[in-house]
Amino acid sequence: MRGARAGDRLLHLYTWLIIVWLSSPIAVMILFGFNDKQSKSNTTWQGFTLRWYAELFDISDLTVALYNSLVIALVSTVITVVIGTMLGLALGRHRFRGQGATNFLVFAAISTPELVMGASLLSLFVSGNVPRDANTIIISHVLFSLSFVVVTVRARVVTLDPSLEEAARDLGATAWGTFRQVTLPAILPGVLAGGMLAFALSIDDYVVTSFVNGSTVTFPLWIVGAVKTGIPPQVNVMGTLIFCIGVLIAVGNAVAARRRS
Amino acid sequence: MRRLTPYLLALPSWMWLAIFLVVPMVAMASVSLQTGNAIDGFAMTFSFSNYADAIGRYSTQLVRSLLYGGLATVAMLVIGYPVAYFIAFKAGARKSTYLFLLLLPFFVSFVLRTISWNFLLSDNGILFGTLKGWGLLPADFHVLATTFAVVGGLTYNFLPFMILPIYVALERVDPRVVEAAQDLYATRAAAFRRVVLPLSLPGVFAGVLMTFVPATADPINAAILGGTSNTMIGNIIQTEYLTNLDYPTASALSFTLMAVLLVGIFIYARALGTENVLEAAAR
Numbered sequence: 001m002r003g004a005r006a007g008d009r010l011l012h013l014y015t016w017l018i019i020v021w022l023s024s025p026i027a028v029m030i031l032f033g034f035n036d037k038q039s040k041s042n043t044t045w046q047g048f049t050l051r052w053y054a055e056l057f058d059i060s061d062l063t064v065a066l067y068n069s070l071v072i073a074l075v076s077t078v079i080t081v082v083i084g085t086m087l088g089l090a091l092g093r094h095r096f097r098g099q100g101a102t103n104f105l106v107f108a109a110i111s112t113p114e115l116v117m118g119a120s121l122l123s124l125f126v127s128g129n130v131p132r133d134a135n136t137i138i139i140s141h142v143l144f145s146l147s148f149v150v151v152t153v154r155a156r157v158v159t160l161d162p163s164l165e166e167a168a169r170d171l172g173a174t175a176w177g178t179f180r181q182v183t184l185p186a187i188l189p190g191v192l193a194g195g196m197l198a199f200a201l202s203i204d205d206y207v208v209t210s211f212v213n214g215s216t217v218t219f220p221l222w223i224v225g226a227v228k229t230g231i232p233p234q235v236n237v238m239g240t241l242i243f244c245i246g247v248l249i250a251v252g253n254a255v256a257a258r259r260r261s
Numbered sequence: 262m263r264r265l266t267p268y269l270l271a272l273p274s275w276m277w278l279a280i281f282l283v284v285p286m287v288a289m290a291s292v293s294l295q296t297g298n299a300i301d302g303f304a305m306t307f308s309f310s311n312y313a314d315a316i317g318r319y320s321t322q323l324v325r326s327l328l329y330g331g332l333a334t335v336a337m338l339v340i341g342y343p344v345a346y347f348i349a350f351k352a353g354a355r356k357s358t359y360l361f362l363l364l365l366p367f368f369v370s371f372v373l374r375t376i377s378w379n380f381l382l383s384d385n386g387i388l389f390g391t392l393k394g395w396g397l398l399p400a401d402f403h404v405l406a407t408t409f410a411v412v413g414g415l416t417y418n419f420l421p422f423m424i425l426p427i428y429v430a431l432e433r434v435d436p437r438v439v440e441a442a443q444d445l446y447a448t449r450a451a452a453f454r455r456v457v458l459p460l461s462l463p464g465v466f467a468g469v470l471m472t473f474v475p476a477t478a479d480p481i482n483a484a485i486l487g488g489t490s491n492t493m494i495g496n497i498i499q500t501e502y503l504t505n506l507d508y509p510t511a512s513a514l515s516f517t518l519m520a521v522l523l524v525g526i527f528i529y530a531r532a533l534g535t536e537n538v539l540e541a542a543a544r
Contacts, residue, residue, distance in 0.1 A: 011347045018344050019362045022420065025377030026369050028387070032380065043386045087274035094267035102271060105278045111470075112282070113478035113522065115495050119502055119515040120285035123292045126508060143281045146274060175266075204370050206481060207495075211502060220372040227485060231376060239373045246368035250361070 026243065033236035041230050052233040059234055065222035066238055072134060072218065073202035076141035080198045084146050085191050088153025089183070093162070109147040117144060118211030125212060132214025140212050141202040148201065149194035156190025196249070203242075293512035303508065315513040319497050323514075326494040327521065329408070330477030333415035337423040337472050338465065340416065345424045345464075346457075349431035360428070363421050371418060375485045378414055379405065382486070406488025414482035419475060423468040430464025431457070469529070474522055494518055 032042055036049035057063045091102065121140050125132055164186070168178040184191075206220040213221060223235055293311055297303035316323065348359045366374055381388050384403045392398045404410050434457055442452040480495030487493070494514065501511035 008351055011343060011351060015344050015347045015359065018340065018420075019359075022363065022366050022417070025374050025381060025417075026366060028377045028380050029369060029373060043380060043383050044390065045387060083273040083277060086270040090267040090270035094270075096267035096271070098271075102275070105275075105282065109278060109282055111474065113474055113519065115478040115480065115498055116515045116519050117282075117285075119498055119511060120289040121281065122502060123289040123508065123512055124281070124285035127288045127292065139281055142277060146277060150274065200367070204372075206372050207479075210499065220370055223370070223372050223376065224481070224484070227376065227379075235373070239369055242370070243368045247365070250368075254357070254361075 029236050030240045030243070033233055033240050035233060037233065042233055042236075052237045056234055056237055059232060061217065062222055062232070062234060062238075065217045066219045068134065068216060069203050069219035072137050072141060073199050076138045076145065076202050077195055077199045079138070080142045080145045080149050081191060081195045083142075084149030084194060084198075085153050085187070087146075088150045088190070088194075089157055089187075091150065092154040092157030092160075106147045106150050109143065110151075114144065114205075114207040118208040121208070122211040132212050132216075134216050136212040136214065137209055137216060137218065140208050141198075141205060144205070144208060145198035145201045148197045149191075152194040152197065153187060153190045156187045160186050200246075289512045289515060292508050293516055295509050297509075299506035299508070308509070311509045311513040312517065315510045316517055318510075319494065319514060322492055322494045322497050323517070323521070325491070326477050326518075327525075329412050329415060329483075329491075329493060330473055332412045333419065333476045334423075334469055334473045336412065336416045337420050338469065341420055341423040341468070342427055342465075345427035345431055345461075348424075349428050349434070350436070360425075363424060367421070372481060372485075375414055375418065375481055378417065379485050382410060405486060406490065408491060410486040411483050411491045411493075414486045415476045415479060418479075418482065419472040422471040422475075426467035426471065427461055427464040430461045430467075434460045466530075470526065474526075477522065478518060 033052055034048050034050070035042055035045055036047035036051065038046060090096065091099065118140070125136055130136065160183070165178050165182055168182045173181065204220065206224060209218055209221060219238070223231065226232070226235070291305065292303065294305060294307050294309065295303040296306045296308050348356055352359050380386055382404045383389070384405060385393070389398060389402060389404070393400055393402065439452055439456055442456045447455065478495050480493060480499050483491050483493040483496055498511050498514050498518070501507045501514065
C-alpha cells in the first residue's frame with residue numbers, strides 16, 4: 001500500500017500545481033495594479049505604489065465603460081431573473097403543450113456558440129434597421145443568461161413538495177399569496193444563484209457584446225480595444241476590486257449556507 | 262385560469278427566445294444567401310456560392326480552429342481528469358475548498374485573465390525576461406504568437422468546465438463498488454479502468470461538450486495570444502461582420518461553423534453511445 005500512498009501524495013501535489021497555474025494570472029493582475037510604472041508599458045515591475053488606486057477614475061472613457069457594464073449587468077439580470085424564474089416554475093411545476101419544444105429551446109440557447117449568437121443577433125438588427133446601443137446589448141445578455149436561470153430555478157422547483165402549496169391554498173391563500181409566502185421563499189436560493197450567474201455572465205461578456213454594441217463600450221470591450229496601446233494599471237485595479245467583491249460575496253454566501261444547515 | 266398558468270408563465274421567455282434566438286437564425290440564414298455590399302444594400306439572390314466562396318477563402322482558419330479546439334480539449338481532459346479524481350476521492354472534507362480554488366479565475370473577467378497570460382508570457386516579461394536574465398533561456402525564446410500560446414490559453418480558460426462535470430460524475434461513484442472490485446482481486450489499475458473510468462464517462466462527455474464548442478469558436482485567445490499567424494475562424498467572422506461589413510460571407514461562415522460543430526458533436530455522441538448522451542443531457 002506504500003505505492004498507493006505515494007500516488008495519492010503525488011496527486012495532491014499535482015492538484016495544487018494546477019490551482020497555482022489557474023490562479024497565477026490573477027496574482028499578476030493584482031500585483032501589477034500596484035506597479036509604479038514609468039514607461040508606457042506595464043510589463044516589468046518597477047516598484048510599489050498606490051497611485052492607480054487614487055487615480056482609479058482618471059481615465060474617463062474607461063470609467064464610462066465600467067459604469068455601462070454595471071448598469072447593463074444589473075438591468076439584464078433583473079429581466080432575466082423575472083422571466084427565467086417564471087419559465088423555470090412552468091417547466092418544473094406544470095405539464096403543458098410545447099414543453100418538449102421549450103426544453104429544446106432552452107438547451108439550444110445554452111449550446112449555441114456565443115459567436116454564432118452574436119452574429120445572428122447582428123443579422124437581425126441589421127435586417128430590421130435596429131440601431132445598436134445599450135438596449136441591444138441588454139437584449140442579447142438576457143438571451144444568453146436566460147437558460148442558466150431557467151435551469152437553476154427548475155432544479156430547485158422540482159425538489160419542492162407540491163403539497164406545501166396545496167396546503168396554503170386549502171388554508172385560503174390566493175394564488176399570488178401562495179407564490180409570495182410559500183413558493184418564492186422555497187425556491188429563493190435557486191433564484192439568487194441564477195441571478196448571480198446572470199450578473200457574472202453579463203459583466204464578463206465580450207463576444208456577443210462585440211457584435212451588438214454599436215458605439216456603446218463595456219468594460220471587456222474597452223480592455224480588448226486597449227490591448228494594442230497597452231493596458232493601463234487602472235484596469236488591473238478595477239479587475240482586482242471586482243475579484244475581491246465577487247470572492248467576498250461567494251464566501252459570505254457559503255458561510256451563510258453553512259450556518260443555516 | 263389554472264390551466265392557463267403554465268402558458269402565461271412561459272410566455273415572456275418564449276417570446277424572448279423566439280424573437281432573439283429563432284428569428285435571428287432565420288435572418289442569418291437569409292443574409293447568408295444574399296449578395297450586395299454595405300453601401301448599396303443587400304438583395305436576396307439565393308446565392309449558395311457564398312458558402313463555397315467563404316469556405317474556400319477561409320478553409321485554413323476553419324481547419325485550424327477545429328485543430329486548436331480539439332488539441333485544447335484533449336489537453337484539458339488529460340490535465341483535468343486527475344484533478345477531478347483527486348477532489349472526488351481523496352480530498353475528504355476539503356472538497357468544497359478545492360472546488361472554490363478551481364473556480365477562483367471566474368471572478369476575473371475572461372478578457373482580463375487572457376491579458377494577464379499575455380503579461381506572464383511576454384517575451385521580456387516577469388517570467389521569461391527573468392529567466393533570460395539568468396541565462397536559462399536563449400534571448401530569442403518566445404511563446405507569444407505561437408500555436409502553443411493559443412492552445413495553452415484556451416486550455417487555461419476552459420479547464421474548470423472540464424473538471425467540474427467529471428468531478429460530478431466521479432463524486433457519484435460509490436466507493437464500495439471500487440472496494441468490491443479490489444476485494445475481487447482487481448489491481449488498482451484494473452479497478453480504475455474497468456469500474457471508475459466507465460462510470461465517469463458521462464462526465465467526460467459533458468466536459469468535452471462544454472469545452473470543445475466554446476474553445477473552437479473563441480476569438481479572444483487567438484486575438485490576444487496568437488499574433489497574426491494563428492487567426493481562428495472566430496476572428497475571421499468578427500472581422501467580416503464588424504470591419505469589412507461583408508454580412509453574407511460572415512453569415513455563411515457562422516452557419517458553416519455551427520454545422521461543423523453539430524456534425525462533430527453528433528459523430529462524437531454516436532461513438533460514445535446514445536445512452537451516455539441522454540444521461541449527460543438529462544443532468
